[in-house]
Amino acid sequence: MKLEMICTGEEVLAGQIVDTNAAWFANLMMENGIEVQRRVTVGDRLEDLVSVFQERSLHADVILVNGGLGPTSDDMSAEAMAKAKGESLVENAEWAERLHDWFTRHGREMPKSNIKQAWLPESAVMVDNPVGTACGFRVKLNRAWLFFTPGVPFEFKQMVEEQFLPFVKQTFDAGSQVALRKLLTLGRGESSLADELEAMVLPEGITLGYRSFMPYIEIKVFARGNQAIKALDTVTDEIAARLGNVVVAENRTSLEEEIHTRLHNSGMSLSVAESCTGGLITSQLVGFPGSSSYLHQGLVTYSNESKVRVLGVSPQTLDDYGAVSIQTVEEMARGARAILDSDYALATSGIAGPDGGTEEKPVGTVAIALATKGGVYSQMVKLPRRSRDMVRKVSAAVAYDMLRRELNGEAVIVDYSSITRYPK
Numbered sequence: 001m002k003l004e005m006i007c008t009g010e011e012v013l014a015g016q017i018v019d020t021n022a023a024w025f026a027n028l029m030m031e032n033g034i035e036v037q038r039r040v041t042v043g044d045r046l047e048d049l050v051s052v053f054q055e056r057s058l059h060a061d062v063i064l065v066n067g068g069l070g071p072t073s074d075d076m077s078a079e080a081m082a083k084a085k086g087e088s089l090v091e092n093a094e095w096a097e098r099l100h101d102w103f104t105r106h107g108r109e110m111p112k113s114n115i116k117q118a119w120l121p122e123s124a125v126m127v128d129n130p131v132g133t134a135c136g137f138r139v140k141l142n143r144a145w146l147f148f149t150p151g152v153p154f155e156f157k158q159m160v161e162e163q164f165l166p167f168v169k170q171t172f173d174a175g176s177q178v179a180l181r182k183l184l185t186l187g188r189g190e191s192s193l194a195d196e197l198e199a200m201v202l203p204e205g206i207t208l209g210y211r212s213f214m215p216y217i218e219i220k221v222f223a224r225g226n227q228a229i230k231a232l233d234t235v236t237d238e239i240a241a242r243l244g245n246v247v248v249a250e251n252r253t254s255l256e257e258e259i260h261t262r263l264h265n266s267g268m269s270l271s272v273a274e275s276c277t278g279g280l281i282t283s284q285l286v287g288f289p290g291s292s293s294y295l296h297q298g299l300v301t302y303s304n305e306s307k308v309r310v311l312g313v314s315p316q317t318l319d320d321y322g323a324v325s326i327q328t329v330e331e332m333a334r335g336a337r338a339i340l341d342s343d344y345a346l347a348t349s350g351i352a353g354p355d356g357g358t359e360e361k362p363v364g365t366v367a368i369a370l371a372t373k374g375g376v377y378s379q380m381v382k383l384p385r386r387s388r389d390m391v392r393k394v395s396a397a398v399a400y401d402m403l404r405r406e407l408n409g410e411a412v413i414v415d416y417s418s419i420t421r422y423p424k
Contacts, residue, residue, distance in 0.1 A: 049080035067151035187416025276350035311335030333371035
């Protein structure tokens with residue numbers, strides 16, 4: 001089965017909005033063993049839409065069309081599909097009634113323009129949208145089924161999961177032919193990883209892909225065909241063994257997701273004291289529902305006075321070693337952990353830039369500490385030639401990795417080839 005996607009809308013084509021629907025869709029399909037083989041983005045122009053529907057329907061088996069089902073004049077997907085097929089638009093009585101009922105339930109008078117959403121190509125099969133007014137539909141053109149979905153993300157996702165995916169699996173017996181494993185790496189460049197893994201002899205049907213979204217590089221291990229799928233676990237384990245400390249999670253999008261998953265409802269607790277990261281660690285964890293089950297507090301102790309009065313850092317320590325030092329960050333971590341007797345505490349203090357560095361401690365110098373009930377681990381890293389934002393992101397990732405390694409019973413402090421640590 002050859003699956004493609006057509007994304008519509010001037011705002012998508014012009015880059016005014018980021019097309020998160022396409023990324024979500026491709027990832028969901030891959031998780032179900034189905035590859036999206038091509039994606040086309042087209043603006044709100046009738047002839048362009050007609051042309052792309054006709055052209056791609058000659059090559060694909062299924063095309064997911066996203067957007068253009070609204071009530072306004074620039075929503076042209078249904079009209080374009082009817083023209084591509086050489087047939088008329090007709091009012092779908094069932095959806096027209098649903099529209100009137102929807103507005104009545106919400107205590108609103110239906111604008112005249114909304115009835116447009118009930119007009120579908122004559123041969124269309126209606127696809128239910130239980131959470132919105134945009135009616136989905138599917139039409140057969142040439143060799144392809146074109147499946148039309150609304151652009152509103154929560155409507156789109158529900159329709160894909162409840163309507164599109166079952167249709168594809170039932171119609172084409174899709175799935176089970178493609179599998180994917182993902183390894184999240186930290187502290188090594190993409191080309192270096194590729195050079196390392198190029199020497200591997202991969203079984204037929206297994207290929208590698210790389211995705212850089214700093215501070216991480218994701219290694220994707222694709223298996224196509226039943227024999228390759230059977231070998232997938234063995235190959236993935238061999239890759240992880242080759243790369244060693246570089247691999248920080250599997251089938252996770254970030255280290256904060258890994259930490260959240262490990263701590264959620266675990267009975268363990270965490271406190272965070274941040275200076276240069278400015279609440280980034282805490283904010284990333286709070287982004288996950290259920291983080292209150294383990295996150296005691298996140299303290300942004302940016303000034304020296306705050307470090308002293310809130311965390312109990314010694315003024316003498318600050319005078320002798322400075323705010324960006326192993327000694328200070330260790331006291332920050334101890335102080336944060338002690339407030340509520342948390343199981344763990346993370347602390348950061350550094351110079352994110354672009355100013356504030358010295359010859360001894362240049363911009364990109366960051367001290368990071370992990371306090372446990374048994375002691376404190378700390379390290380100082382250098383992140384030169386990185387933006388302020390990237391210094392903060394890398395620092396947060398290293399802090400998470402220290403905690404992850406502690407949870408695994410591994411060495412907490414390790415070397416990363418692209419991150420300088422000193423003194424060793």
